[in-house]
Amino acid sequence: VFFVSTAWAQIPTHIIEEARDATVLVANAATDGGMGSGVLINDQGLILTNYHVIHRAEELKIWFWDQDNSNSYSGEVIAIDPIADLALIQMDLPAHQIPTPFLKIESNDWAIAQEVVAIGHPMGIQWTVSLGHISHTDRTGRITPYVATLQHSAEIHQGNSGGPLINSEGDVVGINTYLLMPDRKWSGIAYAIRGDIVQWSVNQMIETGQTAYPALKLNVRQLNEYGVRYLNDKYPNFIAPINVYGMIVLELKPGSYADLNGMKLLDVVIAIDGEPINHMLDVSNILMGRHYEPGRVVELLIIRDQHIRKLEYTLGTIEMDHLEFYDESSKKPGSPAPLPPDEPQEEEFPQTVPPHGEK
Structure with missing residues (x-):
């Protein structure tokens, strides 16, 4: 006799639906129809997303999950953290839309093989839910090793950027940011900015409008x-x-x-x-x-x-020219961006056998 634990069994449907209701679609007019995901983190319309979703944005349009309401709402970028690829947007909402649903950030608790759910808009397919597990809890980020990420197997694609990765309690353990996609095919290897880094960044952005790593x-x-x-x-x-x-x-x-x-x-x-x-x-x-x-x-x-x-x-x-950095990164969608020149990276020795750790 054996038992199989599944994400379906661990994460109830109502938890996923509540998280879906707190996930928004963010469209950036500066990217010729480009869009990404975001998650509400308080009941006043404060959204957390990836910086690259709002890069050079002059106008943002935001939609809720609401089958009876197709209206879009405006939002203003109030703080950025390009090093962790995060940003905060304050929505401009009518009184009847407040309070908004929102999710809490889990900044301490995650584990290998833990069931997780990614919510977002992969390739424009709106409010898609995908199930997976945490594969590694301590990967270094694509921009700097000072930003920790979770590697997970919940399927994401372009359009998931900025969306939440949630646990069985419906809390955000990470913000989906990038994936490995050789030959433009799903590899089963996705990355989310880890909850402790997310919470640290959000706290600094709210307090000062920026971050200092x-x-x-x-x-x-x-x-x-x-x-x-x-x-x-x-x-x-x-x-x-x-x-x-x-x-x-x-x-x-x-x-x-x-x-x-x-x-x-x-x-x-x-x-x-x-x-x-x-x-x-x-x-x-x-x-x-x-x-x-x-x-x-x-x-x-x-x-x-x-x-x-x-x-x-x-x-x-860490210092970086984030405008130039993300301009260059956007020319190669789906691939990790180069490290910023102002923060020396962890150098590799020429060798055939990789050492412990990775960028």
Whole structure:
């Protein structure tokens, strides 16, 4: 005898219908008929969506799920977070439309194989519901590793962008953002900005109208056996730490932020404020998980010239020309955009076997 747990069994129909009622369609006149999804997050018509849905928007039209009401409503972009690809829209609603349905953001609880539902408008097929599971809880985002995403198997396509990924309680565990689609075919690999990042971003956008992400501003890579081989070839005098992972500084330009804050080429960072780091996910989880802010001074434990040293290091912030970045990204719909040049990425060593972690 065996039992099969299904999303249908775990997520009741009425929960999905309530989430559908809080999901909106957002049309951006600046994109020649382009549209995406959004989700109401309070009862006054505040919508959360992807930034790329409203990129360069001069006029927005928004529709509710309501088979008896085909009217569209206007909305104003009141805050943006291009780094996480998020934005807030305030709807302009008549009094009789308030209060609106809305969903809560779940910022703490998700798990591998957890059942989830994606709601949106894939390829313009409005208010489509798809079922799936969380495949991974700690993927790095396509723009920066400081933005964590959930990988899931609920089918999404263009038009789902900005729509909610909900759990069995009807709470938003993520905002659907992009997918892997080789040969323009559904791959079963989709990504949603994770709930804790979403909540952090929303809080900052509401308070200040923008976000400021802490960052080391280092071009680093996990040190492993493949990397040691590469470094020994490129830097014959470099003596790599034995049986140590950590993050090694691969590039350091004179006058750069990291250079001015005391870092040196081939430094190996092994801890931040006493917390060990072995790969970029550790760095992200420390800086974002502890809600560090740009300008905070942290203590780095590093290996330099075979000695363990402490370094007081001031956190920077991620900078990007988001208009140019998303203009370029929009030329290749469906494919991950390049990393912004102002935030050094986690560099890859030339090798055939991939190291732990991914962009």
